[in-house]
Amino acid sequence: MSLITLLEYASVLVFAITGALVASRAQLDLVGFAFIACLTALGGGTLRDLLLDRNPIFWIANPTHLAVGVTAAMVVFFTAHLLESRYRALLWLDSVALAVAVAAGTGVAISLDQSAVVVVLMGMITGCMGGLMRDVVVGEVPLVLQQGELYVTAAFAGAATAVIIRSILGDDALALFAGACMTWILRAGSLYFGWHLPVYKSRPPRV
Template sequence: MTLYLIDMAGVAVFAVSGVLAAGRKKLDLFGVVVLALVTAIGGGTLRDVLMDRGQVFWMTDPTYLVVITVVALATVQWVKHRPTPDHALELADAAGLAFFVIGGARIAQDAGLPGISVVVMGMMTGVAGGVVRDVLTTEIPFILRHRQLYATAAIAGVVTYLLLGRVGVPNTAAGLIGMATTFTLRLGSIYLGLRVPAFDYGGPPDSGDRGAAEGTGTDPD
């Protein structure tokens, strides 16, 4: 699977998540397309700016913007006539995360960055678009929601990809396994309640912790 196809698949599924987030907030059609765009290009834009790659990817290739817009409008029509599955937004976001973390990691790797920088760049490429989407819709970003496997899932996917490459697994296979790792961990967090262990230094719990302990706290998933 080429970097171009990975990037294109990533922007497509992140566009879907942007549309679903816009639908939850009942935005107009213009707002839907805008949210789909910023969700889909946010991570890649941050990646290109931080790596000083020259022009940002969607500026040099407007095909990305066309694909995002078409996918957004098609998703609007689809959800009008089909029931939206449970956790549809979270699933679309998980797929986008899986594609973008590996796409970002491979671009960083091809640029000759050291391993730790590849991991950080892959993670940031994957999470940034979703953070922008959630901030614009006044939601707590998935990366900050109570101990969810999100950035952790992204990091695990990139580390898996790099380790497999070190032992001689071809890039395509290693990338697919890395994507599957990220996506599977996100599914585990969404459906099985897998969480990152909490850091407790022994101080008094805040009101959110007390509410969760008493069964009054809420979890969006």
Template sequence: MDVDLAQVPVLPVLEVLGVVVAAMSGALAAVRKQFDVFGILVLAWATGLGGGVLRDVLLGAVPPVGISEPRLMLAAVVGGLVMYFGHPRLERARRFIVVLDAGALALFSVVGTVTGLEHGATPLASVVVGVVTAVGGGVLRDLLTGEVPVVLHQRQLYAIPAMAGAAVTAALWALGTTGAVALTAVAVGVFALRLLALRFHLAAPGPWRAPR
């Protein structure tokens, strides 16, 4: 189905919002690690736009969004500066980072999937691209701050909500119902699923163990 992004006016808004939220997450992680202002802004950029850069590399889009879209680069800087000047007390930082990260995960799972579909990728490939977009910035943030990426440890439901959101987005695209309400509802659903998983300690299965 050939659908122009211009027909989905909510998508640019979700993308900018996702960059700001992710950049705030990265900047707050940098504040917690006592980075200087340059390090804070670099981590804000990497977290806000890293997933989009990985997405564009997979899709063959040149140059990647992280260095070619002034509005998104500005959004990353704004997110970084907001946290630089207005971060909460550090003992509360980790919880706030998790909430911000959940918001970015939700927004980017939708944006990444629709972008993949717009570039002519198959639905399956677009779901993969959506997941990479959703988790990529968080992985870069964790690596640059010396943490094990959350997607790889503690069996948290992290990539699974993003995958679900990407799959639903691809299904809605096939049905021709990628309007503002539908895409926003998907993003809200992913966000809620991630927070519920954290609240109730829902986890993915660990290594299989043979019964004794």
């Protein structure tokens, strides 16, 4: 199994769990869990494949991804009540899924010989759009847009790190690993320490 395939499975698994956790907050049934889990897990990569005209879409080429998503949804359906705080679990799993998905999306775009700008964007889209679809469909405020948190920024920094390290060292695996780490560290730092960029205020203090 190639590195990119492995990353894709990992990202599908963890994002599916976050989708199922959101479904548990909306009190859906088992099929609803599977639906939101697959939308979250496959949404970002599907958009990436559509934009890059990659044919067939990754989960049509290999429906194992669907099986992973559905299985994750089932496990969460029967075990989510064991979690003390489903929302904390959701935030932290989402941070891991983001990091892995950014690396997977970056890797796919690199393997298709896209330009650096497009590679970075595909990393961001693969990482952010699945979670965005999950939140929009369920009617929650997208995590992507939480005020004063690093999210898109973390995805951007991770994808850019991967591109830069690859252009210096020429090693794909190392570059993707570094990109995932960078994304996760920034996102986790934002969750744990409250790291953030300055947000827009309608009347910023004079400098």
